Amino acid sequence: MAKTIYSMCGMCAVRCPIKVEVEDGKVTWIEGNAHDGGMGQSLCAKGAAGIAFEHDHERPQSPMIRTGARGEGQWKSVSWDEAYDYIADKLKTIVGQHGGKAIALSDRGGCFNDLTKSFIKALGSPNYFNHDCTCGRNANHACKSLFGYGRGGVKYDIKNTKHIVLYGRNMTESFMVKEVRSLMDALEGGAKLTYIDPRASVTAGKATRYWQIRPGTDYALNLAIINTLINHNLYDHDFINKHASGFAELSDFVQQYTPEWAEQETSIPAEEIVQFCHEIAADAPHVIFHGGWMVARYSDTFYASRTAYLINALLGSIEVKGGLFIGKGPGDAGRKSLKTLTDLMPAVDDPRCDGLGTDKKLSHLDKGPGLLQLLYPCLETDKPYPVKAYFAYRHDPLISMPDPEAQKKAFDNLDLLVAIDVNYSETANYADVILPEATYLERDNILMTLKGWNPAFGRRQKAIEPLYDAKPMWEIVKGILERIGKGELFPFSTIEEIWNYQLQDTGVAIEDFEAKGIVTLADNNMCWERDQIKIKTPSGKIELVSTILEEAKVASFEPYKSPDAPADGSYRLLFGRCGYQAHGQSINNPILNTMLAENSLWINKEEAAKQGIQDGDLVSMTNNGTTATIRAKVTELIHPEAVFMLHGYGRSNPKQTRAFGKGVADQIFEKGLLDNWSRAGGGVNLLECFVTVKPANL
Numbered sequence: 001m002a003k004t005i006y007s008m009c010g011m012c013a014v015r016c017p018i019k020v021e022v023e024d025g026k027v028t029w030i031e032g033n034a035h036d037g038g039m040g041q042s043l044c045a046k047g048a049a050g051i052a053f054e055h056d057h058e059r060p061q062s063p064m065i066r067t068g069a070r071g072e073g074q075w076k077s078v079s080w081d082e083a084y085d086y087i088a089d090k091l092k093t094i095v096g097q098h099g100g101k102a103i104a105l106s107d108r109g110g111c112f113n114d115l116t117k118s119f120i121k122a123l124g125s126p127n128y129f130n131h132d133c134t135c136g137r138n139a140n141h142a143c144k145s146l147f148g149y150g151r152g153g154v155k156y157d158i159k160n161t162k163h164i165v166l167y168g169r170n171m172t173e174s175f176m177v178k179e180v181r182s183l184m185d186a187l188e189g190g191a192k193l194t195y196i197d198p199r200a201s202v203t204a205g206k207a208t209r210y211w212q213i214r215p216g217t218d219y220a221l222n223l224a225i226i227n228t229l230i231n232h233n234l235y236d237h238d239f240i241n242k243h244a245s246g247f248a249e250l251s252d253f254v255q256q257y258t259p260e261w262a263e264q265e266t267s268i269p270a271e272e273i274v275q276f277c278h279e280i281a282a283d284a285p286h287v288i289f290h291g292g293w294m295v296a297r298y299s300d301t302f303y304a305s306r307t308a309y310l311i312n313a314l315l316g317s318i319e320v321k322g323g324l325f326i327g328k329g330p331g332d333a334g335r336k337s338l339k340t341l342t343d344l345m346p347a348v349d350d351p352r353c354d355g356l357g358t359d360k361k362l363s364h365l366d367k368g369p370g371l372l373q374l375l376y377p378c379l380e381t382d383k384p385y386p387v388k389a390y391f392a393y394r395h396d397p398l399i400s401m402p403d404p405e406a407q408k409k410a411f412d413n414l415d416l417l418v419a420i421d422v423n424y425s426e427t428a429n430y431a432d433v434i435l436p437e438a439t440y441l442e443r444d445n446i447l448m449t450l451k452g453w454n455p456a457f458g459r460r461q462k463a464i465e466p467l468y469d470a471k472p473m474w475e476i477v478k479g480i481l482e483r484i485g486k487g488e489l490f491p492f493s494t495i496e497e498i499w500n501y502q503l504q505d506t507g508v509a510i511e512d513f514e515a516k517g518i519v520t521l522a523d524n525n526m527c528w529e530r531d532q533i534k535i536k537t538p539s540g541k542i543e544l545v546s547t548i549l550e551e552a553k554v555a556s557f558e559p560y561k562s563p564d565a566p567a568d569g570s571y572r573l574l575f576g577r578c579g580y581q582a583h584g585q586s587i588n589n590p591i592l593n594t595m596l597a598e599n600s601l602w603i604n605k606e607e608a609a610k611q612g613i614q615d616g617d618l619v620s621m622t623n624n625g626t627t628a629t630i631r632a633k634v635t636e637l638i639h640p641e642a643v644f645m646l647h648g649y650g651r652s653n654p655k656q657t658r659a660f661g662k663g664v665a666d667q668i669f670e671k672g673l674l675d676n677w678s679r680a681g682g683g684v685n686l687l688e689c690f691v692t693v694k695p696a697n698l
Helices: 050-054 080-098 113-122 137-147 177-188 218-231 237-243 247-254 259-266 270-283 301-314 372-381 404-411 473-483 495-502 547-551 605-611
Strands: 002-008 017-023 026-032 064-066 075-077 103-107 128-130 154-156 163-167 192-196 209-211 287-289 324-326 389-393 416-421 433-436 448-450 456-458 518-520 570-576 601-604 618-623 626-635 642-646 690-695
Touching: 026 050, 064 080, 080 103, 080 389, 080 416, 080 433, 080 473, 103 113, 103 372, 113 128, 113 389, 113 473, 128 372, 137 301, 137 547, 163 270, 163 301, 192 270, 218 247, 218 259, 218 270, 218 301, 237 301, 259 270, 287 301, 372 404, 601 605, 601 618, 605 626, 605 690
Parallel strands: 103 128, 103 389, 163 192, 163 287, 192 209, 389 416, 416 433, 570 642, 601 626
Antiparallel strands: 002 017, 017 026, 064 075, 064 433, 154 324, 448 456, 456 518, 570 690, 601 642, 618 626, 618 690
């Protein structure tokens, strides 16, 4: 029997809406959900490899309990009952000795994390974390300090823009199919693209203007742009006067940061900066300065992101076609929001172990996602209290966080480390228990809210039964809670019961998702009148000088500090992804692995010549006692101060035979960076890492 299922992809964290064709219990076709505006029938390469992943036998097929030392790879397959009992016995002992606060959990965050937040809350712990300290924490806090909304609450109308400016946001190789289509539509319609990056990515090839900026100087460029917009009288006076505060302070601060000064820092000619400013002013307000996606980068990236958002305000590009707009939720459409599972759980009074919510020096940072880098000193010192159990759900900190050896040392103080995943992650390989989650084609998830011009509810629906002995996360949560005597806190036996609970008072029924997989909550796109823009800062205005930052004694405008230059033969290590590899999740995919089995090291042509390195040569990378060998990609398309490699390679688990031992992992060189993070924005400074490169035979 053939059937069509509308669901959501799970090959990366974007969760694009998809249409799945199923026949006789097998998935025969996957394409984009054409009912989702801008998506069409498109899928990226990763999404197209979903069927191959479904049938990949090199993923966890049953629960497993470690039998040897951590990291040795010795396991026994067990039943779910055995796994639940093992976890429950450990948790009961830990809670009996230290209380529920001694448990922590991290996940990838996103639209389904109400489930994991409710789980950790039900366990009696405040210690929920997500991955965002290595991704968008700086951008989130930068955006919130100006507008009162986090980065997820401020959207980009890319399709209708006249000029979009991207700082290292390699959009054409990103995960977001809809966003890429919007960009290409805009460019075909005559829009301009300015791309700023030390490395010429594929997106640079689509750009109207590409600036190969010196690594770590984005903030300098932005200060010079603001200086020019103000001193050349190119900003939107009316918008700033009506909707912003702190303009005089901003104007005074940027006077010293001229285009001529910025040229010395960035390598971008002053006259080009001035010309660019006149160009964007002519296109305003239909202009987008992207605040960044993965901006856990340099020590001042919070301020680089904040000034990028701030330039949008100067140009009046807020709540306007072709600019930035506030994402509208159910309440804006006069509808009720989905009910949350966390509301069912008893309140937790214990403070967080990372100090968010109690440490005044961190008062400007959201406590919701936590600061995962601050979990590690808690594990090592038992301060402010012991944390002895850690659940890593669909999150692989040994790949995504810096310095995996330092992480393992901290993990050795745990009494219980549980990995819940669809893959054999690096963290799973070091865990005590692996619980296999059903793949995105095999599981239902809780409902999600989609904010935008027109808010909507979305659903991931199971297309087929699990191929192996795997379960959806909601069943895993239920199973563990029942084993520790807290099953009454999660009173659901089916996913339909969860959906009905979430949909209470929304006016939406489960059946409404069948036709399109998405239920929109308004008849038309909603755009506020310019005089009715709802800014959620304490003052109700766009705060160029932030009340929240100033109260925490964090500068709204930080004096610029020139980044460290590498020594001869050393380079700042940059990393990223390409269009068909998603973090470390897809490296072992049967199809995607054949496209690029291992990574290489991009190095500037002139720098390579100095050391006698030719394209394809084996080179040695070294930092602080760690050395690895990789092939060089010699090119003019990267700044002389930097080298670049794709992220996610260098896998250590032999169960992943396609990826095992191939390529090099960037995070192994990031020694000491667990404690190198932005106190202003919360992001880990992942690019404050330098490596020495030389021919491998020396």
